[in-house]
Amino acid sequence: MSSNLKKLEKSVATIELNIPKEKFEEGLNYSYKKNVGKFNIPGFRRGKAPRIIVERYYGEGVLYEDAIEHVFPDAYQEALDSFKIEPVDSPNIDIIQIGKGKDLIIEAVVPVLPDVELGQYKGIEVKKVEYNVKDEDVTNRLEQMREKNARVIPVEDRAAQMGDIVDISFEGFIDGVPFEGGKSDNYSLELGSKTFIPGFEEQIVGHNVNDEFDVNVKFPEDYRVENLKGKDAVFKVKLNSIKYKELPELNDDFAKDVSEFDTLDELKDSIKKEIQEQYNKNAENEMKDNAVKTVVENAKVEIPEVMIDRQIDISLRDLDYNLRYQGLNLDKYLEITGKSKDDLRKEMHDDAALRVKTQLVIDKIGKNENIEATDEEVENRISEMAKNYNISVEDLKKELNENQINNIKEDIVYFKTIDFIFDNSKIISKEE
Template sequence: MGSRFETVETNKVKITFEISPEKFEEGIQEAYKRNRGKINIPGFRKGKAPRKIIEMNFGKEIFYEDAVNIVLPDAYDSAVKELNLDTVSRPEIDIEEISAENGVVLTAEVFVKPEVSIEAEDYKGVQYEIAEAVIEDSEIEAEINKVREQNARIVPVTDRPVQDGDIVTLDFEGFVDGVAFEGGKGENYELTIGSKTFIDTFEEQLTGLNIGEEKDVNVKFPEEYGKEELNGKPALFKVKINGIKFKELPEADDDLAQDVSEFDTLDEYKNSIKEKLLSAKEEEIKNKKENDIVKAVTEKAKMDVPPVMIENQIENMVNDFANQLRMQGLPLETYLQYVGQDMDSLREAYRANAENQVKSRLVLEAIANKEGFPVTEEDIDAELNKLAENYQMEKERLENILRPEDKEGLKKDIAVRKALDYIVENAVGQ
């Protein structure tokens, strides 16, 4: 019999498929090769016992489980492809029948991509608010001040107490209920007063202290700090000021422009900043326009999204964030501890955005299918060129390492972008 499926609940199907006796035999033989070195049979050197002898001693089913695991992925993928199913979760596999003579009959329950109901009038003529890119003088000054901050000179202070904005070097140790707590101690720690790096009014209480002075700083941990033993608790920090420094910013003048850019005058430098800010704001307006249009279209569409799709997207977003932190040398676990979060609260923070992304993607895919946008070889070639440039590798090498499913995903991405361009082009500005 061929593969077949039945719907067991909304967007969940049960697939019944087979592994032929011939394929199962290939799996058994491979399982024997992989495991024979672990099996001792009296009279045979380890790893040299024939398969039949092992099966006679331990039963012919000894290799069945491993054999199924070896041949199952290809069999499952073939069944999904044969039935033209777009699955979105890992399958729950059950073995219904198994024998060397008849092969294996299996079932797999799996979620599939939901159908999206949307009409042409829902995505043509969508209204959006027209916005103009305008750069204020204050925005240019803010960028200049950032550059001044980056080029500031750090100056030691010896003749005055701590002020707001100073960089202080301090020793501290924290106590709750008179007991020192883990992670509450630091030596020669640099803290910028006013940065709100420390909890409550810790930083404000350091103003007015001189080098060498000590003080008991009383604060209260936030109710949701992230550590049960500290949540909402009053704490005392014993603090000693070891040093005071401040940033001396350079003047905003022609000299600064010459030091930090290719321009000779401050006015020329400011004009270049304005051009960059304008370009960035235009891109921001373009992205907002697209997002607003997609949101409006998505709200009109009808779909029943399997929760697993949301969870998978959250997982992807958490992994991306963890990779970004790792590139900065910060493990995700350390970050969560620092900000007083746990993995559950981090995942929950991504949930709304993940749901929006999944629904938007489904809607754009549905529009692409409905409109039948063609994906040409030229489209694919152009996309491969972009990817090769982004990954800094030759296009031919990139093509060689792409799997068939990667290339199918590439085609879907191109079609989705065409759907996005289409609804944006047909939108009406107000």
């Protein structure tokens, strides 16, 4: 078999495959044996007609499709290996020459992994990012701890007020007709949390346990449900119970109850240190992101549209997965937003193109710098995964196939390459 790389431009390769007539004859025999049982020819029992009779009765072309499918893969793979081409999608093929006693000539057009022309990726300048802990950060953390350790106390002798936690049953009506999603029993609501439609929570204030009353509201014009936008609604509400939070005092006793520290000052110092460590990580990650952005901007690459389409498919699957956690799905999201899937794909196009380019550039730098994943790093990553999924390392290893192990290695190399870029950057202060 021989092949000829006719053209390679804009990340699309055109390859001409010449499959010798002897090899194509093998394909025709394979096709005949595979399909002979399907042919019904007068004078022969089904499956017993000789190949020459089948070809005369149905025409020689009846065997071509399976013959091509039989001989094409090996010839195509041989050509890819010969020209060191990495395809990113299936090829479109065109038959140039075909016939009994002739070489089979096929032209294959295939999008390939594009070549990346790297710009500067060592010694790039990255602005220093710093986040420092403020007193209010510590205060907010302490308030969260107070909320977490608050006592919830039933109210019997007064009406509801802002800050209370109420249990309500309700049903909503528009023009006297109940609407979908507008009914709930024993719903827990913190007044003042702005969880409900504007004006709803305020109208519960002043009511007592077991009161039944109407709440009149207007849905916002930008409400997420299309058929409720801007509509006036009446909710029939029953107030089942009222509770309030009693927050613990901030003192040394509080520190002892919620931590290993004996004093509030020690707890504050610990919180400040913890927040600062997280801020430092955030700052470093932001600088790494900025370094990668610069390196990607410095590079040139023509990305096949099929790679962008695949990234959009991944993004849509991720979006659908996340929406399901919120009780929605992609179709419902499109209905609520009034968009079509094509609209969403167009919106995602530029971001998907950037993601693909970033991946290609990082991969190229990793290869240039011979960055690899060590056995120890792979073992550590597998151990981390096992811990996250609460299974043993041995059980996880049994489940991982070769492709999944390779994916783990690729992830390690990817992030090591980002670290390499950052470690070789020049961090400059605002003054510089």
